[in-house]
Amino acid sequence: MEAQTTTRFPNHPAMIFPVLLLFLRASAAAIASDTLSNGGNITDGETLVSASGSFTLGFFSPTGVPAKRYLGIWFTASPDAVCWVANRDTPLSNTTSGVLVLGSTGILRLLDGSGQTAWSSNTTSPAPAVAQAQLLDSGNLVVRGQSIGGGGVLWQSFDHPSNTLLAGMRLGKNPQTGAEWSLTSWRAPNDPTPGECRRVMDTKGLPDCVSWQGNVKKYRTGPWNGLWFSGVPEMASYSELFSNQVIVRPDEIAYIFNATADAPFSRLVLSEVGVLQRLAWDPASRVWNTFAQAPRDVCDDYAMCGAFGMCNVNTASTLFCSCIVGFSPVNPTQWSMRESGGGCRRNVPLECGNGTTTDGFMAVRGVKLPDTDNTTVDMSSTLDECRARCFANCSCVAYAAADIQGGGAGSGCVMWMNYIVDVRYVDKGQDLYVRLAKSEFAKEKRMDVARIVLPVLASALALTSAGLYLVWICRLRGQRRNKNIQKKEILGYLNASNELGDENLELPFVSFGDIITATNNFSEANMLGQGGFGKVYKGMLDENKEVAIKRLGQGSGQGVEEFRNEVVLIAKLQHRNLVRLLDAASKKVLDWPTRFKIIKGISRGLIYLHQDSRLTIIHRDLKPSNILLDADMSPKISDFGMARIFGGNQHEANTNRVVGTYGYMSPEYAMDGAFSVKSDTYSFGVILLEIISGLKISLTHITDFPNLLAYAWSLWKEGKAMNLVDSSLVGSCSPNEALRCIHIGLLCVQDNPNSRPLMSSVVFMLENETTALSAPKQPVYFSQRYSEAQETGENTSSSMNNMSVTVLEGR
Ligand SMILES: *[C@@H]1O[C@H](CO)[C@@H](O)[C@H](O)[C@H]1NC(C)=O
Ligand SMILES: *[C@@H]1O[C@H](CO)[C@@H](O)[C@H](O)[C@H]1NC(C)=O
Ligand SMILES: *[C@@H]1O[C@H](CO)[C@@H](O)[C@H](O)[C@H]1NC(C)=O
Ligand SMILES: *[C@@H]1O[C@H](CO)[C@@H](O)[C@H](O)[C@H]1NC(C)=O
Ligand SMILES: *[C@@H]1O[C@H](CO)[C@@H](O)[C@H](O)[C@H]1NC(C)=O
Numbered sequence: 014m015e016a017q018t019t020t021r022f023p024n025h026p027a028m029i030f031p032v033l034l035l036f037l038r039a040s041a042a043a044i045a046s047d048t049l050s051n052g053g054n055i056t057d058g059e060t061l062v063s064a065s066g067s068f069t070l071g072f073f074s075p076t077g078v079p080a081k082r083y084l085g086i087w088f089t090a091s092p093d094a095v096c097w098v099a100n101r102d103t104p105l106s107n108t109t110s111g112v113l114v115l116g117s118t119g120i121l122r123l124l125d126g127s128g129q130t131a132w133s134s135n136t137t138s139p140a141p142a143v144a145q146a147q148l149l150d151s152g153n154l155v156v157r158g159q160s161i162g163g164g165g166v167l168w169q170s171f172d173h174p175s176n177t178l179l180a181g182m183r184l185g186k187n188p189q190t191g192a193e194w195s196l197t198s199w200r201a202p203n204d205p206t207p208g209e210c211r212r213v214m215d216t217k218g219l220p221d222c223v224s225w226q227g228n229v230k231k232y233r234t235g236p237w238n239g240l241w242f243s244g245v246p247e248m249a250s251y252s253e254l255f256s257n258q259v260i261v262r263p264d265e266i267a268y269i270f271n272a273t274a275d276a277p278f279s280r281l282v283l284s285e286v287g288v289l290q291r292l293a294w295d296p297a298s299r300v301w302n303t304f305a306q307a308p309r310d311v312c313d314d315y316a317m318c319g320a321f322g323m324c325n326v327n328t329a330s331t332l333f334c335s336c337i338v339g340f341s342p343v344n345p346t347q348w349s350m351r352e353s354g355g356g357c358r359r360n361v362p363l364e365c366g367n368g369t370t371t372d373g374f375m376a377v378r379g380v381k382l383p384d385t386d387n388t389t390v391d392m393s394s395t396l397d398e399c400r401a402r403c404f405a406n407c408s409c410v411a412y413a414a415a416d417i418q419g420g421g422a423g424s425g426c427v428m429w430m431n432y433i434v435d436v437r438y439v440d441k442g443q444d445l446y447v448r449l450a451k452s453e454f455a456k457e458k459r460m461d462v463a464r465i466v467l468p469v470l471a472s473a474l475a476l477t478s479a480g481l482y483l484v485w486i487c488r489l490r491g492q493r494r495n496k497n498i499q500k501k502e503i504l505g506y507l508n509a510s511n512e513l514g515d516e517n518l519e520l521p522f523v524s525f526g527d528i529i530t531a532t533n534n535f536s537e538a539n540m541l542g543q544g545g546f547g548k549v550y551k552g553m554l555d556e557n558k559e560v561a562i563k564r565l566g567q568g569s570g571q572g573v574e575e576f577r578n579e580v581v582l583i584a585k586l587q588h589r590n591l592v593r594l595l596d597a598a599s600k601k602v603l604d605w606p607t608r609f610k611i612i613k614g615i616s617r618g619l620i621y622l623h624q625d626s627r628l629t630i631i632h633r634d635l636k637p638s639n640i641l642l643d644a645d646m647s648p649k650i651s652d653f654g655m656a657r658i659f660g661g662n663q664h665e666a667n668t669n670r671v672v673g674t675y676g677y678m679s680p681e682y683a684m685d686g687a688f689s690v691k692s693d694t695y696s697f698g699v700i701l702l703e704i705i706s707g708l709k710i711s712l713t714h715i716t717d718f719p720n721l722l723a724y725a726w727s728l729w730k731e732g733k734a735m736n737l738v739d740s741s742l743v744g745s746c747s748p749n750e751a752l753r754c755i756h757i758g759l760l761c762v763q764d765n766p767n768s769r770p771l772m773s774s775v776v777f778m779l780e781n782e783t784t785a786l787s788a789p790k791q792p793v794y795f796s797q798r799y800s801e802a803q804e805t806g807e808n809t810s811s812s813m814n815n816m817s818v819t820v821l822e823g824r
């Protein structure tokens with residue numbers, strides 16, 4: 014064997030990336046052409062290079078498997094990035110005498126040393142005349158016949174995807190011929206043999222991209238709604254870089270993405286474990302950045318909560334599942350054991366069928382629409398017509414708009430028969446109308462004040478400079494009880510749906526009328542933000558008591574649970590660092606003493622959550638938008654159980670979403686849903702580095718680094734950590750304090766939760782300058798864990814077993 018080249022950059026922090034590491038034989042005599050003409054051939058060592066040089070076609074061997082030769086197309090700047098492989102199933106063994114030949118009929122043939130065909134393109138209509146194969150700058154290898162009219166395409170590699178979707182490629186189906194464009198994972202990072210994971214376009218209902226592992230459905234994006242896939246609204250937020258399109262025609266139902274001129278080169282890769290990642294190439298630092306990935310969290314697991322179940326990651330409870338309003342768990346014991354797959358059943362049977370006074374529809378807002386397989390889709394009706402149509406058929410249990418382009422309620426509809434499955438809350442989710450017996454609606458009205466008010470109009474969180482008041486629109490009956498609430502009781506409290514346990518809470522009473530007055534009848538001007546559960550308003554109760562009022566969306570059954578949790582948590586936490594107040598200080602330049610004070614304030618707030626309160630509370634969604642500053646610039650940690658409702662500038666929250674939320678989640682939580690107090694430590698570390706640097710974790714277009722952690726680590730390692738400090742701090746900054754903060758920040762974002770300090774240690778380290786700190790290791794990013802796990806043969810989930818998953822714990 015001759016010289017081998019590798020394009021690994023082991024010393025670069027950002028390079029520990031899960032892409033495949035392949036040893037490619039250096040081409041001795043590269044053909045400097047993008048075209049293979051009729052009768053021509055390419056031998057092992059020769060290549061085709063697309064006109065601008067972006068893509069290369071040639072022979073390669075995966076890392077550690079030098080005896081196997083494959084014909085493939087890779088991204089020239091990063092030969093690890095193999096986008097297409099011809100002979101996935103039939104590697105050439107022990108030979109470098111393979112040759113790719115273009116026959117006169119336009120068929121490409123890969124011959125092994127002995128002249129046997131290892132692979133061939135399957136041209137449906139062999140061309141009689143002269144043909145040529147060309148590697149285009151899109152990465153597409155196209156065979157054209159000159160006697161064929163039009164484009165004359167006989168065959169193209171884009172029609173036979175491997176595990177990678179490039180701009181311009183289709184993921185979809187031709188319903189007329191049954192031809193399919195789908196991704197199939199590699200079997201292992203160094204084995205292109207088709208693995209068990211597939212990504213396909215499901216066309217049985219509305220177009221929906223689905224990941225399969227073997228014959229188990231693992232994840233779906235949700236149906237295409239004209240603008241985005243219902244479960245992935247954030248895909249619309251990077252439209253400056255990529256345009257997403259779903260083509261629906263008789264001969265084609267397909268997803269295609271197109272990159273804008275300024276977009277970084279990007280590819281969608283289905284990994285060996287079924288994770289789809291959008292990777293973007295940064296030519297300056299020569300690294301692939303993970304732009305987005307799916308599945309994102311536990312609620313992306315297909316049918317996580319069973320029929321009529323609802324999944325919510327932004328919950329203070331450790332149960333991610335609940336039932337849609339009007340339904341209860343089929344098997345409550347299993348639910349309490351976190352086995353929610355059995356789903357939910359109707360509390361009251363449908364009356365159905367007779368007249369218009371029977372069942373009704375309850376809107377469940379802000380969701381990824383259920384699986385649309387086996388549904389009835391009607392693109393020509395209005396939503397009202399669909400409602401009537403659904404109403405008229407006893408089997409129809411829910412309907413929703415199929416196309417939300419053009420605003421309003423949307424047009425067209427999809428109707429579900431018998432049951433719905435795989436529903437979750439998402440930001441910018443859609444409205445789903447679920448059929449319930451009339452008596453369910455009547456029941457809502459019969460309930461006492463609290464029950465009416467809760468789902469419709471929630472309550473107020475009042476705040477004064479002295480502390481926190483919680484206001485609940487209901488009459489509080491009970492006496493104060495023993496303060497030492499037992500763990501069991503708390504867990505029961507948070508999990509049981511019907512035990513409100515309001516008796517435990519000591520809350521002031523505010524009438525609904527006062528709330529109306531305070532918020533100027535829920536005026537737009539008073540609205541602070543909006544989330545999956547409803548809107549938040551600013552209000553002024555008597556005597557200049559500034560309050561934030563959360564108004565839950567109607568029919569949002571889950572919202573009631575979440576609200577309950579939040580009320581319970583906040584009521585039990587009385588601390589000056591906790592809870593919210595809006596302040597327009599965000600634009601103010603913060604000097605170093607203020608930033609240091611904020612850092613210390615957040616850490617003390619977290620200590621309080623973690624250990625000084627009566628409960629151990631893990632916030633789980635700590636991010637800058639959840640930290641509010643009061644007039645004194647004291648930080649308040651907010652949003653227990655209803656993340657993002659206080660997301661501040663909603664637009665900003667959305668554009669940051671890709672790296673935003675995930676940027677703050679610890680690797681183990683983001684990937685495996687496992688969390689402990691150390692997950693909050695991780696988020697804190699990220700926030701700390703942001704406060705010092707004035708940079709966002711995503712670092713978009715700022716440096717050559719994929720994210721702030723890589724950047725910080727790189728500077729730290731080179732002894733230039735002070736360069737990380739926000740330039741506006743020059744003058745006010747104490748280098749010792751700043752360096753110490755960066756050091757602590759790096760300790761907090763260690764990949765291994767056990768290597769991260771407890772928040773109590775963090776506070777101690779921040780306040781005692783002489784304490785020696787341990788040396789941080791290189792922080793890594795969660796996207797890497799999969800590849801590491803595979804390289805070491807370690808099972809990702811088993812690595813979680815020795816991690817403590819901490820649940821609320823009584824103290
Ligand atoms: C490949 O092309 C060369 C000439 O360019 C020719 O000598 C050789 O026989 C060809 N090999 C095959 C397998 O067609
Ligand atoms: C390839 O060569 C190696 C060593 O030369 C040998 O062990 C192996 O069996 C060969 N494989 C095939 C498929 O011929
Ligand atoms: C070639 O295509 C035809 C029809 O499209 C199919 O029946 C046949 O199995 C294919 N052959 C190979 C080798 O893929
Ligand atoms: C895709 O983008 C290119 C420019 O980058 C543009 O010329 C082309 O028209 C776009 N195609 C579609 C289908 O949007
Ligand atoms: C509806 O109910 C009325 C009496 O309430 C009955 O006369 C009628 O037959 C019913 N219609 C159907 C379709 O069940």
Ligand SMILES: *[C@@H]1O[C@H](CO)[C@@H](O)[C@H](O)[C@H]1NC(C)=O
Pocket residue numbers: 384385386387434
């Ligand atoms: C649709 O129907 C098929 C065949 O009965 C069934 O296997 C599949 O699970 C159904 N899909 C959903 C989402 O209910």
Ligand SMILES: *[C@@H]1O[C@H](CO)[C@@H](O)[C@H](O)[C@H]1NC(C)=O
Pocket residue numbers: 389405406407408409430
């Ligand atoms: C209700 O819809 C289902 C599924 O589309 C259909 O099979 C059934 O015939 C319909 N029933 C009525 C009464 O229209």
